[in-house]
Amino acid sequence: MPGDKSISHRAVMFGAIAEGTTTIEGLLEGEDVLSTAAAMRAMGASVSKDGNRWVVTGVGTKGLQQPASVLDLGNSGTSARLITGIIAGFPINATMTGDASLTKRPMKRVMDPLGQMGAKFESQDGGRMPMVVHGGALHAIDYAMPVASAQVKSAILLAGLRADGTTVVHEPKPSRDHTERMLQAFGATCVTQGLSVSIKGGQKLTAPANTVVVPGDPSSAAFAVVAALLIEGSDIVVENVGMNPTRTGLFETLRDMGGDITFINERTIGGEPVADLRVRASKLKGVTVPEDRAPSMIDEFPVLFVAAACATGETFADGLDELRVKESDRLKTMADNLTACGVKLEEGPMSLRIFGNGTPPEGGATVATHLDHRIAMAHLVLGAVTAQPVTVDDAAAIATSFPAFVTLMNQLGMDIA
Ligand code: S3P
Numbered sequence: 330m331p332g333d334k335s336i337s338h339r340a341v342m343f344g345a346i347a348e349g350t351t352t353i354e355g356l357l358e359g360e361d362v363l364s365t366a367a368a369m370r371a372m373g374a375s376v377s378k379d380g381n382r383w384v385v386t387g388v389g390t391k392g393l394q395q396p397a398s399v400l401d402l403g404n405s406g407t408s409a410r411l412i413t414g415i416i417a418g419f420p421i422n423a424t425m426t427g428d429a430s431l432t433k434r435p436m437k438r439v440m441d442p443l444g445q446m447g448a449k450f451e452s453q454d455g456g457r458m459p460m461v462v463h464g465g466a467l468h469a470i471d472y473a474m475p476v477a478s479a480q481v482k483s484a485i486l487l488a489g490l491r492a493d494g495t496t497v498v499h500e501p502k503p504s505r506d507h508t509e510r511m512l513q514a515f516g517a518t519c520v521t522q523g524l525s526v527s528i529k530g531g532q533k534l535t536a537p538a539n540t541v542v543v544p545g546d547p548s549s550a551a552f553a554v555v556a557a558l559l560i561e562g563s564d565i566v567v568e569n570v571g572m573n574p575t576r577t578g579l580f581e582t583l584r585d586m587g588g589d590i591t592f593i594n595e596r597t598i599g600g601e602p603v604a605d606l607r608v609r610a611s612k613l614k615g616v617t618v619p620e621d622r623a624p625s626m627i628d629e630f631p632v633l634f635v636a637a638a639c640a641t642g643e644t645f646a647d648g649l650d651e652l653r654v655k656e657s658d659r660l661k662t663m664a665d666n667l668t669a670c671g672v673k674l675e676e677g678p679m680s681l682r683i684f685g686n687g688t689p690p691e692g693g694a695t696v697a698t699h700l701d702h703r704i705a706m707a708h709l710v711l712g713a714v715t716a717q718p719v720t721v722d723d724a725a726a727i728a729t730s731f732p733a734f735v736t737l738m739n740q741l742g743m744d745i746a
Contacts, residue, residue: 330545332357344385345374349536355543361405414484417448418491430700469494479504492530542599545569578626615642631707641687657699669694693717
């Protein structure tokens with residue numbers, strides 16, 4: 330599996346502000362991570378590839394420089410939110426923008442807490458990009474996050490690193506904790522107590538002596554795993570899959586559905602649990618997804634809905650309001666597209682109920698991906714089992730997170746043209 334996108338972003342960002350040179354192995358070379366690299370370069374860090382490794386020399390005590398031009402973060406919400414948190418703590422101004430998907434996504438969720446810390450913003454109506462961030466001296470806050478979001482939590486912690494005092498964030502539900510883990514690897518202390526994380530300001534990041542190794546991305550593995558469960562006769566091993574418990578909700582749900590998935594060769598890589606997944610084709614049954622599991626599979630609902638469309642019985646998932654503000658409105662996009670492929674379902678304001686009858690739907694539709702990589706990949710997996718092929722209108726977004734997707738899936742026996 331290609332490197333984890335969340336961890337890759339953080340390795341480049343942290344390396345870029347640290348003192349010293351960070352070496353990274355297994356970095357995801359997807360467009361989103363390259364957007365992060367370009368932004369950090371524009372503010373004075375050196376980020377380059379050396380053979381199989383990436384080398385990042387940070388600005389350290391010199392601090393980030395004022396970027397000479399607009400930072401274009403493409404399709405990447407993680408770059409936009411985390412880099413805003415980083416810039417907030419430096420005495421620079423930056424204009425940030427993105428593509429037609431990213432400029433529709435909410436930035437107010439980071440502007441509010443960072444504004445309370447002392448950063449200033451100019452943005453489009455409703456808190457969208459293009460936006461100008463005015464960073465500077467920050468003070469610590471104690472902040473209860475209204476949504477479970479690792480991006481918001483991370484933006485606040487990164488600003489908190491440079492604030493006066495100790496910043497505390499409280500989450501409504503646990504979100505991915507890669508920032509907290511990687512801060513430790515760069516020599517900073519942050520303390521997690523239940524759903525609260527605190528960080529003392531004034532700490533410096535130092536490039537780790539050892540190479541930062543990025544484990545494979547469970548959110549990319551999800552597509553191969555679901556394809557193997559659905560396609561008769563499949564028996565595959567997906568190697569090098571990140572098993573951080575804040576990311577494995579999909580695998581738990583698929584097992585609840587009767588999916589034959591075993592975790593083998595469990596190990597720790599770069600401070601993150603990793604395993605290989607053996608997956609065999611299985612007859613799946615519908616389930617109700619526990620609402621509190623949503624954050625640990627937040628990016629995996631599109632491909633879960635594909636599995637549910639082929640399962641026997643009803644699958645129901647609720648509490649999915651965050652899906653409406655991803656790269657596309659994933660609730661509406663999946664509901665429209667699966668309906669076009671012949672799936673019976675009911676879309677609620679925050680929920681989706683899918684009625685499976687144990688056979689894959691008819692397919693045959695051309696579906697709209699709305700610049701959303703996971704919508705494109707989920708439907709290509711669906712097309713492997715439908716009676717008629719499924720066509721996606723635009724596959725370009727796949728390169729944001731999984732450039733090798735088509736090659737890899739075709740090597741496994743799929744037929745994506
Ligand atoms: C991410 C956090 C999640 C996730 C995104 C990556 C991260 O977003 O959907 O793909 O790397 O922190 P939210 O923080 O908006 O839930």
